[in-house]
Amino acid sequence: MESVKEYIARRIQESSKMYVEDLEAMSHEQLSHCPNQTCRSGYDFTYETLYVNQRIATRLRGEDPGPWPTTEGFMRAPEEFRHRDRLISEFRSASDAVLSAWQALPEDKLYETIELPQGKTSPMEMINIVATHLSYHDGQLNYIQTLHNDAEVHWKFD
Numbered sequence: 584m585e586s587v588k589e590y591i592a593r594r595i596q597e598s599s600k601m602y603v604e605d606l607e608a609m610s611h612e613q614l615s616h617c618p619n620q621t622c623r624s625g626y627d628f629t630y631e632t633l634y635v636n637q638r639i640a641t642r643l644r645g646e647d648p649g650p651w652p653t654t655e656g657f658m659r660a661p662e663e664f665r666h667r668d669r670l671i672s673e674f675r676s677a678s679d680a681v682l683s684a685w686q687a688l689p690e691d692k693l694y695e696t697i698e699l700p701q702g703k704t705s706p707m708e709m710i711n712i713v714a715t716h717l718s719y720h721d722g723q724l725n726y727i728q729t730l731h732n733d734a735e736v737h738w739k740f741d
Contacts, residue, residue: 588693591710592686598717599678601738602632605724606671608737613727614667623657625727628720629670630660633677635716639709640677642697643684650700678717685710 585593606614606629614625641648652658664670685706693707728734 586690588685588688588690591714592682594714595678595682595685595710595717598714598721599675599682602629602678602717602721602724603671603675604737604739605721605728606667606674608733608735609667609724609728611667613731613733614670615665616727616730623659625724626660626665626670627658628723629674630664631658632716632720633670633674634658636677636681636713639713640680640684642709643681643688643706681710681713 606625609625614629617624617627638648638651660670664673688706694705697704697706697709728737
C-alpha cells in the first residue's frame with residue numbers, strides 16, 4: 584500500500600502528464616484564444632501553473648522564492664512564454680521541480696510550519712494546492728479545446 588506522500592506524488596505526476604497531453608494537442612491559435620479584454624488565454628493560466636509550481640518547489644526545499652510579482656488581477660504570460668513548445672518545456676520543468684522537491688522532503692517534515700507573509704502553511708497544504716491547481720487549469724484547457732470543435736480526450740491511459 585502506498586503512503587500518503589507516494590499517493591500525492593503519483594497524483595501530481597498523472598495531472599502533469601494529462602496537462603502536457605492537452606497542451607500538445609493544442610495549436611498556438613487555441614492556446615492564444617482570448618475573445619475579450621478580461622479573459623485569460625491557455626498561455627496565461629499555464630504560465631501561472633508553472634510559476635506557482637516553481638515557487639512551491641522553492642518553499643519545499645526550505646528556500647524563500649521572494650515576493651509575489653506585483654500584478655493587478657490574474658497573472659498573464661510574458662511574451663517569451665507565448666510559444667507552445669517553450670511553454671510545454673517550462674511546464675514540464677516546473678512540474679519536475681515541484682515533484683522532486685516533494686519526494687526529497689522527509690516524511691517528518693510534511694506538516695512543519697512554513698511562515699509566509701500572509702500567514703502560515705505546511706508542505707502538505709502547499710502540495711495539495713499543486714494537485715488541485717493543475718486539475719483546475721487543465722479543465723480550462725479542455726474547455727478551450729471544445730470551443731475549437733475538439734471534443735477528443737487527449738490523455739493516454741497506461
